[in-house]
Amino acid sequence: MHGYTENKDDYLKRLRRIEGQVRGIAKMVEDDKYCIDILTQVSAATKALQSVALGLLEEHMGGCVVDAARAGGAEADAKVKEASEAIARLVRS
Amino acid sequence: MHGYTENKDDYLKRLRRIEGQVRGIAKMVEDDKYCIDILTQVSAATKALQSVALGLLEEHMGGCVVDAARAGGAEADAKVKEASEAIARLVRS
Amino acid sequence: MHGYTENKDDYLKRLRRIEGQVRGIAKMVEDDKYCIDILTQVSAATKALQSVALGLLEEHMGGCVVDAARAGGAEADAKVKEASEAIARLVRS
Amino acid sequence: MHGYTENKDDYLKRLRRIEGQVRGIAKMVEDDKYCIDILTQVSAATKALQSVALGLLEEHMGGCVVDAARAGGAEADAKVKEASEAIARLVRS
Numbered sequence A, B, C, D: 001m002h003g004y005t006e007n008k009d010d011y012l013k014r015l016r017r018i019e020g021q022v023r024g025i026a027k028m029v030e031d032d033k034y035c036i037d038i039l040t041q042v043s044a045a046t047k048a049l050q051s052v053a054l055g056l057l058e059e060h061m062g063g064c065v066v067d068a069a070r071a072g073g074a075e076a077d078a079k080v081k082e083a084s085e086a087i088a089r090l091v092r093s
Helices: A005-029 A035-071 A073-092 B005-030 B035-071 B073-092 C003-030 C035-071 C071-091 D005-030 D035-069 D073-092
Strands: none
Touching: A005 A035, A005 B005, A035 A073, A035 B073, A035 C035, A035 C071, A073 B035, A073 C035, A073 C071, B005 B035, B005 C035, B035 B073, B035 C003, B035 D035, B035 D073, B073 D035, B073 D073, C003 C035, C003 C071, C003 D005, C035 D073, C071 D035, D005 D035, D035 D073
């Protein structure tokens, strides 16, 4: 059972919207729309994806990481390390 | 006629792939996949979107901005300003 | 007692180096160095700062957040929320 | 003669301030300040550095890139390519 389960519908709705944004960007390229307008849409889709990621990450920390911390020992360290690596990928992407 | 026209097929292919990645992320949320694995996919999709944006931007500069620079005057300044604002949105997204 | 205390000397060394990089960038501007070379140094200093931030964050999660998770209750939630907000600021900066 | 020359004093002032911010972050680490407060300062310094980079880049495009575009030929292409690579480093840092 994962931490994001209760907000699943919200995440799914946001991801469907992002999927639609990306399809819209492809349509703009297909129709030779003005480059700067396309870039504006790409920035918006990127921000929306990052926002989903930050939400999932917060729930992961409040769920899996906190549970592992309570269980203690090597499992807690492993979860902190794993979450830190995911954060680094987000910061660098 | 926009600068990215000659690579249009390549951009369309990349955008279709990103659309598929986002659909895959929604499926992972739907199936309660492990949060960290979802985040890895979100980082990959974000990077792919940014890479499309950087490609479009380079072609825009080599096309519209260079043309405007040759035409000169206020048009050149306006294009440089517009491109700079698009770059700032990318850097901050 | 904070989580980063044992690596304090390492962080201090890295921050001194970044301080020197920023001073070097000012010197490049002062000496009218080529803009692209200055931008390369700015990117390097930015990456070095982010790397310090990611290190501090990992230690914070392994220290304060894990301790709060063990203490449990509202304190655990507050620490997770606080860390998530710090992560969001890093991802967006 | 570089494009940023006329705003040199402004850039120098901003870079001195960032240098001071980084020194302040080192002091916070030295004094065992709370990790989240340190991270807030790191995010602020990173944003300030990026803002300097975006300013320099805009001036570079309005100066060197526009001049090269007017001169035309391989020089214009080379300057666009060089600027695009600098932008990619900023977006990815």
